[in-house]
Amino acid sequence: MTYTGPIVDTDVHHDWPTDAAIxxxxxxxxxxxxxxxxxxxxxLKPAAIYYPTPDGxxxxxxxxxxxxxxxxxxxxxxxxxxxxxxxxxxLGYDVGQAAGLPNIYLASALVSAMNDWxxxxxxxxxxxxxxxxxxxxxxxxxxxxxxxxxGRHPGIVSVLLVMLGMSxxxxxxxxxxxYETAAEIGLPVNIxxxxxxxxxxxQSVGGHLGNRFERHTLHTQPTEHHLTSLITHGVFEKYPxxxxxxxxxxxxxxxxxxxxxxxxVAGLRAESPWVxxxxxxxxxxxxxxxxxxxxxxxxxxxxxxxxxxFPGIEDVLCFATDYPHWDTDTKEFVAxxxxxxxxxxxxxxxxxxxxxxxxxxxxxxxx
Amino acid sequence: MSADAGSVxxxxxxxxxxxxxxxxxxxxxxxxxxxxxxxxxxxxxxGPIGRWGKIRSRLIxxxxxxxxxxxxxxxxxxxxxxxxxxxxxxxxxxxxxGPRLSTFAVEVExxxxxxxxxxxxxxAPAPDG
Numbered sequence: 001m002t003y004t005g006p007i008v009d010t011d012v013h014h015d016w017p018t019d020a021a022i023x024x025x026x027x028x029x030x031x032x033x034x035x036x037x038x039x040x041x042x043x044l045k046p047a048a049i050y051y052p053t054p055d056g057x058x059x060x061x062x063x064x065x066x067x068x069x070x071x072x073x074x075x076x077x078x079x080x081x082x083x084x085x086x087x088x089x090x091l092g093y094d095v096g097q098a099a100g101l102p103n104i105y106l107a108s109a110l111v112s113a114m115n116d117w118x119x120x121x122x123x124x125x126x127x128x129x130x131x132x133x134x135x136x137x138x139x140x141x142x143x144x145x146x147x148x149x150x151g152r153h154p155g156i157v158s159v160l161l162v163m164l165g166m167s168x169x170x171x172x173x174x175x176x177x178x179y180e181t182a183a184e185i186g187l188p189v190n191i192x193x194x195x196x197x198x199x200x201x202x203q204s205v206g207g208h209l210g211n212r213f214e215r216h217t218l219h220t221q222p223t224e225h226h227l228t229s230l231i232t233h234g235v236f237e238k239y240p241x242x243x244x245x246x247x248x249x250x251x252x253x254x255x256x257x258x259x260x261x262x263x264x265v266a267g268l269r270a271e272s273p274w275v276x277x278x279x280x281x282x283x284x285x286x287x288x289x290x291x292x293x294x295x296x297x298x299x300x301x302x303x304x305x306x307x308x309x310f311p312g313i314e315d316v317l318c319f320a321t322d323y324p325h326w327d328t329d330t331k332e333f334v335a336x337x338x339x340x341x342x343x344x345x346x347x348x349x350x351x352x353x354x355x356x357x358x359x360x361x362x363x364x365x366x367x
Numbered sequence: 368m369s370a371d372a373g374s375v376x377x378x379x380x381x382x383x384x385x386x387x388x389x390x391x392x393x394x395x396x397x398x399x400x401x402x403x404x405x406x407x408x409x410x411x412x413x414g415p416i417g418r419w420g421k422i423r424s425r426l427i428x429x430x431x432x433x434x435x436x437x438x439x440x441x442x443x444x445x446x447x448x449x450x451x452x453x454x455x456x457x458x459x460x461x462x463x464x465g466p467r468l469s470t471f472a473v474e475v476e477x478x479x480x481x482x483x484x485x486x487x488x489x490x491a492p493a494p495d496g
Binding site: 328 | 412419420446447449
């Protein structure tokens with residue numbers, strides 16, 4: 001199956017060429033703070049040595065002549081936006097670990113600088129570019145202030161949670177002010193993996209992650225935990241307008257997890273009396289999930305068989321490339337592995353509705 | 368009719384040059400004193416393996432504490448999902464029975480590197496998608 005219609009790419013990682021690009025957007029106090037005596041900047045991202053891989057984490061053709069992958073708009077346009085007929089790309093940093101720095105005051109200053117930089121340097125360049133608003137989660141009050149500060153910008157289409165600020169999954173009541181504010185403004189919340197597993201001492205439910213192979217394979221784990229937490233803490237009863245996108249953990253786990261939650265709710269509802277409906281009903285109504293990295297079985301038909309055991313899943317899935325990361329999915333790869341009659345919803349309509357995007361611009365009017 | 372890929376001197380070690388052979392993009396690379404040619408299309412997921420792939424010796428692990436290189440076996444690493452293929456045979460390094468990278472015969476005549484037009488060995492067509 002081929003798909004030639006419009007695309008919303010729900011997971012695109014933009015970046016700055018060097019950390020110095022962020023400096024003008026930081027208050028002087030923090031500019032001075034992260035500048036070492038010899039003039040060099042303290043790196044704003046965690047060292048890659050914690051989960052190294054010999055060939056890096058980017059598609060090798062995405063390195064611009066100068067700077068980092070994802071830092072060149074022109075390359076993104078030529079490699080992603082134009083060839084894939086992308087109607088909208090949701091920008092989400094690479095991947096926003098600054099939001100989880102132990103110093104919450106620096107983290108707040110940095111995410112504000114990053115958001116200002118994104119609006120200033122990216123959103124005006126191309127009508128197809130929209131962005132998620134990064135917030136830190138150690139201090140939800142600061143996150144609320146950031147959402148109120150920039151959440152109504154026309155280029156901001158969601159709030160981005162990456163880092164796990166308080167070592168509690170995202171349904172914990174401490175995070176609820178973030179959801180309350182997002183729902184009031186009408187912004188959905190994106191939850192992107194890596195927040196629980198990017199830093200030294202990263203944990204899975206089984207303990208410390210020993211290498212990138214373990215970490216990459218188990219990316220699904222924190223996503224499952226966040227989703228379970230959101231539902232068991234009654235977040236969607238409390239904020240009926242809230243919508244959440246789960247990003248970059250594949251999709252074949254969906255039937256299993258929702259089967260389990262639906263099975264457990266009757267017997268365990270005593271400690272979650274605010275859960276009024278089947279978890280799968282909250283899921284269908286409030287949750288969307290990006291397809292990348294698309295799960296692959298020995299035969300192409302295996303994945304479809306698994307997905308069809310969860311009726312309505314074609315209204316949940318949203319296409320993503322994860323550009324410029326190495327474990328990218330292409331349009332052709334996904335189109336060949338999902339039913340043809342799902343294509344318009346998965347590649348475009350589900351995400352367009354979720355992010356409340358304007359209808360596609362006809363080709364004859366596009367510039 | 369073989370396709371001309373350039374003079375021997377034009378090839379830097381491990382840096383592929385792309386040449387079109389019967390309408391197909393083929394990467395030609397020098398490794399040591401040998402030349403190899405393979406299709407610019409990864410059989411895993413159609414990544415541009417010739418244009419952007421990385422050439423290196425195969426990594427081997429003789430035991431738990433040693434990671435070494437097998438200098439006799441050059442491989443190309445796909446720029447997307449990091450699948451590795453042996454340049455000589457097109458076989459995948461991890462699963463030799465898996466889909467192979469199409470390879471081509473190379474000959475050097477009068478200082479010119481030429482690629483024969485038909486894929487050989489690997490030669491397995493790329494699956495769609």
